Amino acid sequence: MSSTNTTTVGTIGAPSRRNTELAMLLFAVLIPVFAYVNVGLAKDGSVPAGVLGYALGLGLLAGVAHLVVRKWAPYADPLMLPIATLLNGMGLVFIWRLDQEPAITTKQLGGAMAPGQLMWSTLGVGLFLAVLVFLKDHRVLQRYTYISMVVALALLIAPVFFPARFGARIWITIPGVGGLQPGEFAKIIIAIFFAGYLMVKRDALALASRRFMGMYLPRGRDLGPILVIWALSLMILVFETDLGTSLLFFGLFVVMLYVATERTSWIVFGLLLSGGGAVAVATFESHVQVRVHNWLEPLALASNGGVTETAQSMYAFGSGGIMGSGLGQGYSRLIGGIAPKSDYILATVGEETGLAGLMGILLLYGLLIERGIRTALAARDPFGKLLAIGLSGAFALQVFVVAGGVTGLIPLTGMTMPFLAQGGSSVIANWALVAILLRISDTARRPAPAPAPSTDAEMTQVVRP
Amino acid sequence: MNKPLRRVAIFCGLLVLALLIRVNWVQFVQGDQLKNDPHNRRVAIERYSKPRGNIIVDGKAVTGSTITDSGDFKYKRTYKNGKMWAPVTGYASQAFDSNQLEKLNDGILSGTDDKLFFSRTVDMFTGGKQAGGNVVTTLDAKAQKAAFEGLGDKKGAVAAINPETGAILALASTPSYDPSTFAGNSNKDAEAFNALQKKNDPDDPMLNRALRQTYPPGSTFKVVTASAALENGLYTDVDADTRSPLPYTLPDTSGIELKNEGSIPCENASLRTALQYSCNTVFGKISADLGNKKMKAEAEKFGFNNSKIDTPVRAAESIFPTDNRPQNAMAGIGQASNRATPLQMAMIASAVANNGKLMKPYMVEQLEAPNLNVVQQHTPQVMSQPLTPENAQKIQSIMQTVVQKGTGTMAQIPGVTVGGKTGTAQHGENNKDNPYAWFISYAKTSKGTPVAVAVVIEGSDTLRNDIAGGKLAAPIAKSVMEAVIESNK
Numbered sequence: 001m002s003s004t005n006t007t008t009v010g011t012i013g014a015p016s017r018r019n020t021e022l023a024m025l026l027f028a029v030l031i032p033v034f035a036y037v038n039v040g041l042a043k044d045g046s047v048p049a050g051v052l053g054y055a056l057g058l059g060l061l062a063g064v065a066h067l068v069v070r071k072w073a074p075y076a077d078p079l080m081l082p083i084a085t086l087l088n089g090m091g092l093v094f095i096w097r098l099d100q101e102p103a104i105t106t107k108q109l110g111g112a113m114a115p116g117q118l119m120w121s122t123l124g125v126g127l128f129l130a131v132l133v134f135l136k137d138h139r140v141l142q143r144y145t146y147i148s149m150v151v152a153l154a155l156l157i158a159p160v161f162f163p164a165r166f167g168a169r170i171w172i173t174i175p176g177v178g179g180l181q182p183g184e185f186a187k188i189i190i191a192i193f194f195a196g197y198l199m200v201k202r203d204a205l206a207l208a209s210r211r212f213m214g215m216y217l218p219r220g221r222d223l224g225p226i227l228v229i230w231a232l233s234l235m236i237l238v239f240e241t242d243l244g245t246s247l248l249f250f251g252l253f254v255v256m257l258y259v260a261t262e263r264t265s266w267i268v269f270g271l272l273l274s275g276g277g278a279v280a281v282a283t284f285e286s287h288v289q290v291r292v293h294n295w296l297e298p299l300a301l302a303s304n305g306g307v308t309e310t311a312q313s314m315y316a317f318g319s320g321g322i323m324g325s326g327l328g329q330g331y332s333r334l335i336g337g338i339a340p341k342s343d344y345i346l347a348t349v350g351e352e353t354g355l356a357g358l359m360g361i362l363l364l365y366g367l368l369i370e371r372g373i374r375t376a377l378a379a380r381d382p383f384g385k386l387l388a389i390g391l392s393g394a395f396a397l398q399v400f401v402v403a404g405g406v407t408g409l410i411p412l413t414g415m416t417m418p419f420l421a422q423g424g425s426s427v428i429a430n431w432a433l434v435a436i437l438l439r440i441s442d443t444a445r446r447p448a449p450a451p452a453p454s455t456d457a458e459m460t461q462v463v464r465p
Numbered sequence: 466m467n468k469p470l471r472r473v474a475i476f477c478g479l480l481v482l483a484l485l486i487r488v489n490w491v492q493f494v495q496g497d498q499l500k501n502d503p504h505n506r507r508v509a510i511e512r513y514s515k516p517r518g519n520i521i522v523d524g525k526a527v528t529g530s531t532i533t534d535s536g537d538f539k540y541k542r543t544y545k546n547g548k549m550w551a552p553v554t555g556y557a558s559q560a561f562d563s564n565q566l567e568k569l570n571d572g573i574l575s576g577t578d579d580k581l582f583f584s585r586t587v588d589m590f591t592g593g594k595q596a597g598g599n600v601v602t603t604l605d606a607k608a609q610k611a612a613f614e615g616l617g618d619k620k621g622a623v624a625a626i627n628p629e630t631g632a633i634l635a636l637a638s639t640p641s642y643d644p645s646t647f648a649g650n651s652n653k654d655a656e657a658f659n660a661l662q663k664k665n666d667p668d669d670p671m672l673n674r675a676l677r678q679t680y681p682p683g684s685t686f687k688v689v690t691a692s693a694a695l696e697n698g699l700y701t702d703v704d705a706d707t708r709s710p711l712p713y714t715l716p717d718t719s720g721i722e723l724k725n726e727g728s729i730p731c732e733n734a735s736l737r738t739a740l741q742y743s744c745n746t747v748f749g750k751i752s753a754d755l756g757n758k759k760m761k762a763e764a765e766k767f768g769f770n771n772s773k774i775d776t777p778v779r780a781a782e783s784i785f786p787t788d789n790r791p792q793n794a795m796a797g798i799g800q801a802s803n804r805a806t807p808l809q810m811a812m813i814a815s816a817v818a819n820n821g822k823l824m825k826p827y828m829v830e831q832l833e834a835p836n837l838n839v840v841q842q843h844t845p846q847v848m849s850q851p852l853t854p855e856n857a858q859k860i861q862s863i864m865q866t867v868v869q870k871g872t873g874t875m876a877q878i879p880g881v882t883v884g885g886k887t888g889t890a891q892h893g894e895n896n897k898d899n900p901y902a903w904f905i906s907y908a909k910t911s912k913g914t915p916v917a918v919a920v921v922i923e924g925s926d927t928l929r930n931d932i933a934g935g936k937l938a939a940p941i942a943k944s945v946m947e948a949v950i951e952s953n954k
Contacts, residue, residue, distance in 0.1 A: 259469045299502065307504050317491045318499020319507050331507050331537075355492040359485055366481035373474040377467055385466050389473060400480040409487040 017078035018070050024082035025062045032058060032089030035327055039097045042328030057118065058089050061125045072132045073442035077375060080441075083368045084434045087419035088121050088427065090361070093327075094348050095422050098341050101333040109338050113422050120424035124431030131435035138439050142383050145196025152190040155182035156232070156249075160239050170242045183245040184416075184429035187252075187398075188436070191390035194253060197225070198260035199383045206261035218266075226270075229253050234277050241287045244405075244413030248397050250274050255393040256386055259376075288411075295411040309335055309344070313406055316347040317358075324354025341422040343414055346406045361420070362403065369396040372437050378444035388440045391433050506537065513538035513559055518574040518597030518835065520554050520566055523606045526599075528554060533649060542567075547643035549613040552622075552636045552673045553604055553828065555778070556644030561658050565673070565778045566600055566829070573598040573832045573840070580841060584834040596835035603632035603830045603843075607948040608916070612637035615941030621902075621922035622674035624807040625945050628815035628907060628917045630845040631824030633776060635918070635945055636808075638674040676780045679804035680921055683890030684934070685903045686799030688813055688860060690748045691736055693755055693763035695856040703736040703859045713746035715791040716753045723749045723794065726889075737863040741871035743887065745798050752797020753790060760797060761785050766851035767823065768812050769805070776808070776828050783809035800891060807919045810905045815917035817860045818884065818907035821852030864906075873906065875939040878947055882909040885942065887934030899924040904938035908946040916949040918942045 033055045040048030062085045069076055096114035099105050105112055135141075141148075159182060162172045171179040198205070205222045233246035254270035282288045293300075294310040302308045307315075312335040319325065330351035335344050350358045372392025379385045398415055405412035416426040491499070501508060516530035517540065527550045529543040542557045544550065555565025563571060572578030576585070576597040588595050605625075612623035616639040625635035647658035663669040672678055694700050700707060711732035712722040723745050725731055731744035739747035752760050761770070764785035768774060772782040783805040788796060795801035808826060816823035825848040832841040852860065864884030867873045873885040885906030892900055907917035920938040 255473055259466055259473060262466065262469050299504070301504070307506070311504065314491065314495075315499050315502060315505040315507065317488070318496045318502070319505065320492055321496045321500065322493060331510060334506050350488065350492060355488060355496075358488050358492070362481060362484050362488065366478070369477050369481070370474070373470065373477060377470050377474075382466060385470065389470060393473060393477070396477040396480055400484065403484045404487065407484070407487045407491055409483060 016074045018066075018074060021069070021078035021081060022066055024078070025066055025085060028082040028086035028089065029055070029059050029062050031086060032093050035090060035093045036096070038326075039093060039100070039328040042326055043097075043100050054092075057122075058085070058092075061085070061122060065125055065128060068129045068132050069438065073438050075445040075447075076438040076442040077371050077445070079371050080368060080434050080438055083364050083371075084419060084431065087361070087364055087368075088124075088431075090349075091345070091417075091420035091422075091427075092117055092121065094345055094420065095341050097328055097352075098333065098345075098348060100328070104333045104336065104338070104340055113341055116424070117422050117427065120427050121431075123424075124428040127428055128431040128435040131432055132439060135436070135439050138384055138387060138436060138443060139381060141192050141387065141436075142196050142199070145193055145200075148189045148193040148196070152186045152193055153232075155186040155189065156236055156245075158182050164241070170240050170245065179424075181416075181423065181425040183242065184423075184425040185432075187248065187394050188391065188429060188433055190249060191252060191256070191387060191394060194256045195383050195386035195390055198256055198386055202260040202382070205257070206263055226253065226257065226266075226273075230273050230277065234281060238281060238285065241285070242414070243288060243291070243411070244398075244401050244415035247274070247401060247413065248394060248415070250277075251397045252390055252394045256390045259389050260382075260386060291411040291413070295408060298408050309337075309339060310408070310412065312336070313344050313347040314408060316344075316351040317407065320351035320354045320358075322355045324350075324352050324357055327352050342416055343402070343412070343421065344406055345417055345421045346403055349420070350407075362399075365395075365399045365403075365418075368434075369399070371441075372396075375437055375441040375444060379440055380444060384440045384443065388437060391437055395430075395433065509559065510537045512575050513540050515576070515596060516540050517542060517557065518576065518599045518833075520550075520574075521599050521601045521833075522550070522553075522604045522609070525606070536650060538650065542644070542648040544643060544645045544648075547645050548641040549609060549637070551641050551644055552638040552675050553602060553609075554644065556648070558644070558647050558649070558654065558658070560650035560654055561647060566602070569777050570600045570829070570832065573600060576835065580832065581834055584836060584838070598835050598840065599833040599837070600829055601831040601833060603627075603630075603634065603828050604636065605634040605949055605952055607952050608635040608945050609637060611635070611944040611948040612920075612941065613639070613641075615920075615944050616922070619922050619937075620668065620674075620924055621920065621938075622678065622807045623918065623920050623941060623945060624675045624811040625916055625918040625949065626808075626811045626815045626824075626826055627949075628819035628824065628914045631815070631826045631848070632830070632845070633808075633826055633828040634916060634949055636673075636675045636828065638672070640668045640670045642670040673778075674921070674923075675807045676776065676778055677806070679781050679783055679806050680901050680903075680923075681801075681803060681890040681892065682799040682805040682810055683888030683901065683903050684743045684745075684799055685810055685813075685886045685888035685905045685919070686797070686803060686805070687740060687743065687748045687888075688817060688864065688886050688905070689764055689767055690751050690760070690797045691740060691863065692767075692817070692852050692856065692860055693760055694736065694751045695859060696763060696852060697755055697759050699751060699755060700736060703863050705735055706733040707735060707739065707747050707750070709733055709739075709744075709747045709750050711746055713750055715749070715794050717790045721791070723798075737866050740863045740886065741866050743872055748798050749794040753794040757788055757790070757793040757796075760793060761787065763851060766849045767816060768809055768848070774808070774826065776826050778828070780806050780808045780826075799888060807921050810903065810919035810921070811917055814864075814885075814905040814907045814919060816849075816851050817857055817864065818909065818914045818917050819857075820854040821857035822850055823848045868906065872935045873904065873939055875935055876904065876906050876943045876946075878908060878943060878950070880910075881946070881950060883907070883943075883946065884909075885939065887939065889933040900933065902933040902937040904934045904942045906939070906942045906946065908950060910950055910953075912953065915953050916946050918945050920945075 095117050099112040099114050158172050159170050173179050208219050233250045236246045257266045298310045298314050316332045332340050332348040332351050369392050376385050376388035401413050402415045402417045404410040416423040418430045519526035520528045527545050530540045531543050533541050538559045555567040557563035557567040574597045576595045612635040623637040642661050647654040661671050715721045725745050729742040731746050769783045769785040774780040786802040792801045796803040825846040830843055831839050834840050861884050868876050868883045868885045872887040876883050876885045888903030890901040902922040905919045920941045922937050
């Protein structure tokens with residue numbers, strides 16, 4: 001199959017699809033507004049007072065984002081912005097809905113979180129706009145390959161120097177601003193580093209290898225970086241008790257390596273290493289053992305005879321059934337603490353909108369991931385391809401790890417559901433991620449003055465700033 | 466690079482597919498199971514989100530529901546005169562589950578029973594809130610009051626039955642407890658509940674003595690022994706001599722004598738005289754002469770050795786044991802390993818009064834839907850026929866003698882035919898503990914046989930002869946019988 005068969009790629013100028021995006025954005029704003037009204041009616045029997053402000057706010061964010069895309073990235077993918085807006089809007093509604101439960105909105109738990117999340121979302125959209133306006137060409141990022149590596153490592157290691165919050169050492173505390181999860185930003189930055197590094201090293205990695213037991217094993221000097229990253233991800237796990245982030249980073253590296261070298265042996269190699277590492281860590285870390293135990297026996301009672309968070313989320317899903325209890329009419333607050341608004345927000349989605357709503361949300365994520373991979377397919381330069389697949393892959397892994405954890409498919413690892421869950425760092429970082437993907441797709445779909453005959457030929461082109 | 470990209474795309478697709486399959490599994494396949502898991506608090510929240518149906522006595526509810534403002538649970542159970550009705554209603558607590566009628570008829574009371582399907586469906590279309598139905602009991606409020614107040618601060622129990630139908634009219638147990646005190650789920654409720662537990666209160670107020678406690682029946686069991694004698698043709702005339710020696714030596718023993726309480730005319734006494742004075746020697750001999758097998762068979766016809774007497778609250782099993790000859794002779798006078806619940810003893814009196822036909826005891830007359838439509842109606846059932854009508858009348862005649870001029874004179878009611886039997890059961894090794902005072906009786910009026918009653922009182926220090934049952938328990942039985950006759954007028 002040649003790349004010209006995909007709909008987003010063509011030698012003739014693709015239609016910009018900006019009007020499609022606008023129409024879909026309308027839905028992406030209207031659906032959360034209706035959901036907001038729905039919650040108000042269910043909880044108090046009246047239309048919530050803030051509905052006009054919420055509708056205008058979300059509409060304004062979507063409108064400005066659309067105008068900026070129209071002006072600065074006219075050929076960008078038309079689906080990503082509406083999906084991100086819809087997910088973020090629904091996330092705000094769910095958080096606001098959970099704010100209505102006094103039991104989990106106490107002062108100790110940080111009080112109401114929807115206003116904060118709205119502010120972070122605004123900042124996220126702001127960063128989204130800034131990326132589109134100031135990043136004229138994604139290939140500029142290639143210049144910062146090694147700086148990215150240093151920044152990413154610094155961001156990853158930083159939380160070690162801050163106290164643990166909610167059982168995991170993944171936060172840094174900035175006075176006056178609050179907590180930040182640098183892992184969310186490191187995700188993007190490390191994808192930039194990998195893309196830059198692999199674009200340069202891909203030939204060496206792919207070709208200079210020895211055959212051993214039917215597999216192509218890379219040379220030691222090429223194998224070095226993967227071992228370093230593997231060790232690093234394990235260290236993050238051990239010191240910061242953050243299984244999710246280490247899994248995400250390692251998976252990201254394996255996926256990008258595989259795409260860059262086109263060698264299956266890397267996948268086998270990666271799976272072996274991560275499997276060995278996970279087993280080793282699970283043997284030592286009680287934190288991880290508890291998670292595995294909860295996964296194997298989700299309904300088992302806690303040592304004090306109480307019902308565990310895992311069991312509570314399973315009950316929430318089960319009670320939602322197919323059609324759900326209706327927005328505002330569930331009891332996901334029983335999960336307790338701060339978790340219903342962050343890690344376990346999918347439990348509320350599952351209980352109140354049912355299997356139907358939850359599958360809808362998962363399909364939205366699936367669609368967003370698919371548009372990201374399509375962008376990677378469409379990109380004409382290897383750096384863009386690698387960066388796009390890295391970002392979409394990271395996004396996909398995160399969605400899988402969080403949703404799989406909350407629904408009991410895999411052990412829970414404690415990451416945030418992109419856009420949906422409460423968390424400032426997460427929402428800002430994911431808006432930036434979507435912005436970069438949009439930038440790449442704009443470049444890819446822009447009518448090329450002289451389309452290159454093959455991607456390999458592009459390799460030799462001079463990269464202009 | 467597009468080939469690996471497509472593979473990664475497929476991989477990501479598989480990840481999303483795995484999630485979709487998983488949520489279908491959890492929410493569709495496992496959904497109902499998780500939804501109804503007992504640890505899922507939503508079950509309890511739903512249960513207490515609406516007022517519960519009521520338990521009805523004489524057309525009035527003895528239970529209620531009140532709105533609470535604390536926590537998840539909107540409504541909690543209240544009880545009117547809870548201490549008096551606790552042996553009937555049981556309790557329904559937000560924190561400590563429920564028991565007895567509250568538990569057994571929970572489906573009706575909470576409105577989830579399949580029998581209410583029609584009314585629920587109507588509610589669904591008319592937008593009405595799903596409500597609980599009512600449980601209508603057979604109890605007689607006046608009789609219950611007489612029983613409860615008669616017991617007073619003594620430890621004991623009363624069971625009264627309508628012999629013609631088996632309907633339970635009174636079921637009292639003291640000391641009692643008020644289920645309202647722990648109906649909620651606050652710390653105060655927990656304290657109240659813990660204080661009532663047997664380990665914290667040796668009087669065990671939550672024990673339903675009328676149904677769930679067995680005692681040695683003592684001399685009241687002689688009614689069964691006399692029945693066995695007549696049914697097996699050992700004697701045919703209740704006024705003929707029984708050829709009983711005094712003293713009487715227990716069979717297979719080297720001279721252990723069965724004693725009577727005091728010097729009473731028991732030698733060769735007729736059944737009538739023997740029951741009138743409560744002769745241990747006569748009835749011990751009857752039991753020995755009939756043998757364990759025949760005695761056991763007769764006792765079982767009256768309901769002994771039946772672990773499934775459901776009223777619907779299950780009564781503890783009353784025991785007439787398989788035993789050796791001397792023990793069997795003792796069992797014939799209600800001692801040894803012979804044990805009975807107060808309900809069982811009331812059933813014996815009721816079978817005699819109902820001309821030998823034992824009706825199945827029950828206390829739920831009807832189950833009602835929230836709109837008061839009857840969804841289930843009890844029909845009286847014959848449980849067994851321990852006596853032929855002729856023999857039953859003979860036993861009635863000698864039981865009436867007991868009340869007219871024997872140990873049970875305190876149960877006399879002017880203008881009413883009363884038959885009864887007293888009992889004082891020895892208790893503890895070598896009779897060192899306080900004896901149990903028993904009285905069983907029935908009353909007949911011109912309109913029929915409305916009531917049979919059994920009373921047991923634990924721990925009466927002072928009176929250690931056979932009169933104890935007559936002095937202590939008979940007045941309570943009398944007031945219960947009077948109350949029933951009064952309500953039947």
